[in-house]
Amino acid sequence: MPDWKTIRADFPxxxxxxxxxxxxxxxxxATAQKPRSVIEALVNxxxxxxxxxxxxxxxxxxxxxxxxxxxxxxxxxxxxAADPAEIIFTRGTTESINIVARSxxxxxxxxxxxxxxxxxxxxxxxxxxxxxAKASGxxxxxxxxxxxxAEGGLDLAALDQLLTKDVxxxxxxxxxxxxxxxxxxxxxxxxxxxxxxxxxxxxxxxxGHMPVDVQDLDCDFLAFSGHKMCxxxxxxxxYGRRALLDxxxxxxxxxxxxxxxxxxxxxxxxxxxxxxxGTPNVADAIALGAACDYLDAVDRAVIAKHSNELGQxxxxxxxxxxxxxxxxxxxxxxxxxxxxxxxxxxxxxxxxADEDGLALRGGHHCNQPLMRKLGLTSTTRAxxxxxxxxxxxxxxxASMRRIQKFFGSE
Amino acid sequence: xxxLSDLYQQVILDHNRxxxxxxxxxxxxxxxxxxxxxxGDQCSVYLxxxxxxxxxxxxxxxxxxxxxxxASLMTTQxxxxxxAEAEAMFKDFHEIVTSGKEPEEISDVAAFAGVHAFPARIKxxxxxxxxxxxxxxxxxxxxxxxxxxD
Numbered sequence: 001m002p003d004w005k006t007i008r009a010d011f012p013x014x015x016x017x018x019x020x021x022x023x024x025x026x027x028x029x030a031t032a033q034k035p036r037s038v039i040e041a042l043v044n045x046x047x048x049x050x051x052x053x054x055x056x057x058x059x060x061x062x063x064x065x066x067x068x069x070x071x072x073x074x075x076x077x078x079x080x081a082a083d084p085a086e087i088i089f090t091r092g093t094t095e096s097i098n099i100v101a102r103s104x105x106x107x108x109x110x111x112x113x114x115x116x117x118x119x120x121x122x123x124x125x126x127x128x129x130x131x132x133a134k135a136s137g138x139x140x141x142x143x144x145x146x147x148x149x150a151e152g153g154l155d156l157a158a159l160d161q162l163l164t165k166d167v168x169x170x171x172x173x174x175x176x177x178x179x180x181x182x183x184x185x186x187x188x189x190x191x192x193x194x195x196x197x198x199x200x201x202x203x204x205x206x207x208g209h210m211p212v213d214v215q216d217l218d219c220d221f222l223a224f225s226g227h228k229m230c231x232x233x234x235x236x237x238x239y240g241r242r243a244l245l246d247x248x249x250x251x252x253x254x255x256x257x258x259x260x261x262x263x264x265x266x267x268x269x270x271x272x273x274x275x276x277x278g279t280p281n282v283a284d285a286i287a288l289g290a291a292c293d294y295l296d297a298v299d300r301a302v303i304a305k306h307s308n309e310l311g312q313x314x315x316x317x318x319x320x321x322x323x324x325x326x327x328x329x330x331x332x333x334x335x336x337x338x339x340x341x342x343x344x345x346x347x348x349x350x351x352x353a354d355e356d357g358l359a360l361r362g363g364h365h366c367n368q369p370l371m372r373k374l375g376l377t378s379t380t381r382a383x384x385x386x387x388x389x390x391x392x393x394x395x396x397x398a399s400m401r402r403i404q405k406f407f408g409s410e
Numbered sequence: 411x412x413x414l415s416d417l418y419q420q421v422i423l424d425h426n427r428x429x430x431x432x433x434x435x436x437x438x439x440x441x442x443x444x445x446x447x448x449x450g451d452q453c454s455v456y457l458x459x460x461x462x463x464x465x466x467x468x469x470x471x472x473x474x475x476x477x478x479x480x481a482s483l484m485t486t487q488x489x490x491x492x493x494a495e496a497e498a499m500f501k502d503f504h505e506i507v508t509s510g511k512e513p514e515e516i517s518d519v520a521a522f523a524g525v526h527a528f529p530a531r532i533k534x535x536x537x538x539x540x541x542x543x544x545x546x547x548x549x550x551x552x553x554x555x556x557x558x559x560d
Contacts, residue, residue, distance in 0.1 A: 345474035347449050348418075351528060355414045363449050377450030377472060407423070407475070 002298050004306075008387045010035040010294075021357030024392045029177050029205060029336050029383035030361055031227045034291075038230055041290035045283045053282055054256055068282050071289030072272065075237055078292040079222065080213040083242055088275040089285050092236035093204040094124040096223035097171070099238055099251045099275065100200055101128035104169070104221075107249060111137030114166040116197070118143040118154055119373060120176045123366040125202040125223075129171055138168070145179075149327050150374060153181050159191065167197045174206035178365040178381060179328035180311055180336045182206075189219045198244070204228055208295060209335060209385070210304035214239055226284065231291035235284035238275070245271035252277040303386045307335030310384040310393065317397045321404055327379065336383035338365070344407040346378035352406070353380075356399040416524035417531075418475065425479035425518075430486050435468040440548060444471075444541030446533055451477040455485075455541040462493045467542070474534050476525065481538030483518055493546045500539045507535045 008014055011033045016023050025033060045067065051060035053068045069084070076084040090096045109115065115129050119142045133140040143159045146152025154172075163170070170192040174185050189199045198220040203212055208229025214222050221244070226235040240248070250257055250268055254277040259267045268274045295303065314337045319326055327338045341349065346362030353360045362380045364371045371377065382396055435456035444453045451473030458466040467488050469481040484503075488496050503522070506513055510526035513519050525535045 345450075347451075347474035347531070347534065348476070351417075351531065352414060377452075406418070407426075 002302060004387070004389065007298065008389075010037070011387050012036060012039070014387060018357040018359075019355050021355075023359065024357050024395050025359045026382040026384060026388065026392065026396060027359040027361050028228070028385040028388075029365075029381060031233070032208060032230050032385055033387065034230055034232070035294050037294050038232070038287050038290045041287045042232060042283055045286050050283070052279055064282060067286045067289075068280065071285045074289040074292050078212075078296070079207075079237075079239060080215050081239055082215060085271050086239055086242050086245065088238040088240065088245075088272045089280055090223075090236045090238050090275075091234055091281070092225040092227070093202060093223045094236075096221075096236055096238035097125055097200065097202065098128045100221050100223075100240075101132040103248050103251050104198075104244070105132035105136055105138075107247075108168060109133075109136035109138040112166065113138040113168045114162075114164070115140050116143065116162055116167050116170045116192075117141075118172050119145040120150065120154070120179060120181065120367070120370055121171070121173055122177055122202065122204070123368070124204075125171055125173055125200075126369070129169075141167075143172070145370065145373070148374070149325065150179050150181070150370065151328060151330050153329065154183060154188075159188075163191055163195045163197070165195055167192070167195055169200060170197050171200040171202070173202040173204075174212075175209065175334045176328065176367075177205050177336070178338045178367045178370065178379065180315075180333040180338070181328055182332070182334050185219070186217050189217055193218065205334065205336075208291075208303070209300070209307050211300045220244055226288040226291060229291055230294055231288040232284040235281050235288050237288075240271070242271070245275075248274075250274050250277070254278050256280075298386060306386060307384050307388075308333065309335075310388055310390065311335040311337055313390060314382055314384070314393050314396065317393060318400060321397070321400055323404060323408075324400070327374065335385065335388075336381060338379040338381045340376055340379045341404060341407070344403060346380045348407065349380045349400070349403055352403045353396075353399050356395065356402075358396060358399055360396075417528060419521040419524065421483075421518045421521035422475060422479040425482040426475040429469075429478060429482040431468045431489070432482065433468055433470060435466055437466060438468075440545040442541045442545035444537045444544070446473070446477070446537055449474065449534075451534055451537055453477060453481050453538045453541050455481070455538065455545045457542070457545045459493075459546070464488050464491055464493075464496065464546075469538060469541075471538075473537070474531075476522075476531050476534040477537050480522060480535045481541075483522075484538050484542060487517075487519070488542060496546060497543065500543060503539060504536060507532050 013033045049063040051064040053065040072087050073084045076087045144155045146155050192199045200221040201219045203222050203224040207224040220241050222239040227233040257274050257277045311333045325340045350360050350362035363378050437458045438456035440457040453471035456468045467485045507525040510523045
């Protein structure tokens with residue numbers, strides 16, 4: 001078992017006061033904090049090795065290139081990809097999904113085809129598919145979510161009905177950022193493959209919170225961001241199966257991804273260079289590699305247990321507050337909880353919570369269709385990570401009780 | 411809880427719990443809608459305009475305590491005022507919520523001065539007013555806080 005106190009000490013940002021109270025940072029589903037080793041990786045790169053990559057022949061350029069390609073290999077290892085060439089660095093989950101939605105769809109989707117997604121998707125794994133369907137004439141369909149508080153998860157019986165031979169692509173989230181539902185990703189990929197559909201997994205919430213093994217999941221594409229797994233903002237990854245990437249046209253073109261260029265046209269490099277036009281985000285990729293090292297040193301299976309237990313504990317304790325409505329699974333869940341009060345809007349909740357030093361998030365959490373289906377305009381969300389504690393849940397619950405009393409109807 | 415109690419003064423809580431002039435106005439000849447899509451605040455304002463005087467006014471909507479209380483208070487302020495008076499009152503209200511200045515007359519509007527300490531909530535306080543001004547102008551476009559620089 002790790003020493004959680006030592007882990008908290010690794011994160012400089014946590015040791016501050018907000019409104020005279022200790023910061024209780026429960027907004028990890030929005031972004032995670034960074035350990036000193038990740039911050040130092042960034043600083044060290046800019047202080048010592050900074051140079052452009054693409055195999056320049058001077059000393060700094062060789063060090064920068066090695067560090068950048070080393071980060072690529074490290075990320076491949078982090079998700080058990082068979083080949084570092086299957087790791088494309090992007091700006092984040094959203095860009096990663098957009099690349100597939102544009103390039104793959106443009107080449108493969110036609111009228112009569114179906115793109116399948118779910119009712120619990122984040123806008124970044126929903127809107128690009130709406131656009132792809134519009135552009136290609138394909139139809140977008142949704143696997144429903146069950147339960148009046150979405151506690152039943154994905155309707156797997158409906159999924160089986162929806163997975164016909166017309167379905168070319170199934171895009172789904174690994175962990176819902178508002179419900180805390182952990183989807184059976186391996187099983188979903190197996191079912192999709194059985195009808196010949198490719199799979200795209202939104203791993204934004206799962207990547208830093210549990211072991212993710214793309215060969216075991218047997219997915220075709222997987223997207224995630226660095227900043228939710230203790231890495232910097234502005235860097236993310238698109239994992240793609242080699243056989244698919246080899247045939248995929250580039251999304252962005254320009255320098256760095258071409259073999260020869262003349263005034264008539266250009267030829268493309270293979271993956272991953274094909275999908276990384278221009279100077280890459282070298283420093284943040286290297287820092288992402290450092291984040292992989294940090295999380296593996298703690299052990300992601302241990303983090304999963306810690307995070308998920310906090311999510312369940314928070315759900316349990318919050319459910320005792322009168323008038324509260326909790327969303328998502330009643331049993332096992334990921335380390336986040338969304339809830340709503342009947343008479344108190346999420347904005348008011350989050351503002352009051354801020355006074356108690358709590359960082360929560362209120363709104364639709366980029367899940368507008370889901371919120372609408374559940375009859376909500378906004379919810380408040382508390383999300384946990386490796387450096388949060390059970391004591392912090394007590395601060396959360398006390399604050400929510402105070403709010404409920406303050407706004408309670410007479 | 412001193413800063414927050416400045417913001418959520420009894421006036422705001424009162425208007426939130428017992429909103430004034432809430433509901434559709436059967437005699438309305440002007441309607442405008444406002445929304446804050448990033449948080450789900452919505453506000454519709456109904457006016458009965460006689461010449462340039464607001465004979466009657468009501469509002470409807472859902473959202474945070476600040477947005478709903480502000481809209482409620484606004485309807486009590488604007489009833490019987492001319493369009494020009496309404497615009498002047500909005501300018502004054504806007505200054506109060508952005509700078510925290512004390513209003514010249516003693517009124518419930520003073521309760522909203524506390525909003526200036528919470529800049530993220532200014533959009534909530536002004537939503538109803540934007541909708542009302544749009545209704546006065548007969549503006550077809552719904553008011554939204556998304557493209558405003560409040």
